[in-house]
Amino acid sequence: MNCREFDPRLHAFVDGELDAGPMADAEAHVSTCPGCHGRADGERRLRQLLRRQPRETAPAEFRARILALARRERTRKQVRAWLGTPALAAAVLLLAFMLIARSLSTGGHESEIVASLVDKHLAYAQLEGPAEFASTERPAVAAWFRQRTGLRVPVPDLSPAGIQLVGARIAEADQHRVAYLLYEKGHVLMSVFMVPEVGRRAALAGRSMSFRGQEYLAQERQGLRTVSWRDGQTLFSLVSTLDYEALLECAEQLRAERAREARL
Ligand SMILES: [Zn+2]
Structure with a gap:
């Protein structure tokens, strides 16, 4: 399997919905292709975020400030938010899951x-x-x-x-x-x-x-x-x-x- 063949199967792969043969092919490709490996990891993390439950909601002002800060950091290309080194990244990650989880509780129909x-x-x-x-x-x-x-x-x-x-x-x-x-x-x-x-x-x-x-x-x-x-x-x-x-x-x-x- 190459990148172009893997691409349409990305979501099914991450969700474990491929049949055994294609699944093995996809796994073999992902283990040797850093690009597709990264995309699969990103999709998995997104799904984890979407599954978590909210504990509390962030006040709007705090949220706006964090988002603004995160974007500024991002343009300086320093924060690897998903890899989560600095405290800011952790705060952003937490915030992201609170926001997402909160909206999920209002319905995903x-x-x-x-x-x-x-x-x-x-x-x-x-x-x-x-x-x-x-x-x-x-x-x-x-x-x-x-x-x-x-x-x-x-x-x-x-x-x-x-x-x-x-x-x-x-x-x-x-x-x-x-x-x-x-x-x-x-x-x-x-x-x-x-x-x-x-x-x-x-x-x-x-x-x-x-x-x-x-x-x-x-x-x-x-x-x-x-x-x-x-x-x-x-x-x-x-x-x-x-x-x-x-x-x-x-x-x-x-x-x-x-x-x-x-x-x-
Ligand atoms: Zn690839």
Whole structure:
């Protein structure tokens, strides 16, 4: 098994859901490939975080300060948060599991898919390198998704709004494969999630918002704002602390990019 063959089996591998043959192949690959080994480890740690139960919740102010501190540290590339050397990393890790566990207790049903996307945003915001594929080049990121998933993912240019592309990930939420774009405005992370073939069952909750003739659903969760919409069978969701005006502007750009791609 090589990296490309391992990739679509990553989640099943971590969850122990592969048949014996493919499982042995995957194990053999992971034992010799540091890249895939790292990704499998990351997924395992994320699952551990998601499974733990909350003891108490962090006051909002403390949370904001820790998150800001963590991001500053991260840009200095000193904290290996998941390996957990300094005290800060431990605090961030604890905080991450408190936040995630708290949201889990409010429900993880398919109709709550936006909740699990918010969890992803929070979890990945703690990582030193939240992007699995780090690139500021839109065509390179689009090509990476095409190669890895066969998906055409619109990668809008948000730089006129001061929002820069950081990179991309492939994630999973409620058993859906999720294309995940990361952008940054200053030190504020914005996540763009694209969930293909989400189906009709995933009812979206939230407040209706109209923006330039399009309808969106807005929700606040865990101090974050989300703007979501469906486009055919695909669900899009933006998650950030950015204000709604900025998020809706980004949503509009994403729609435009998707329409432009469809014409190609
Ligand atoms: Zn590999």
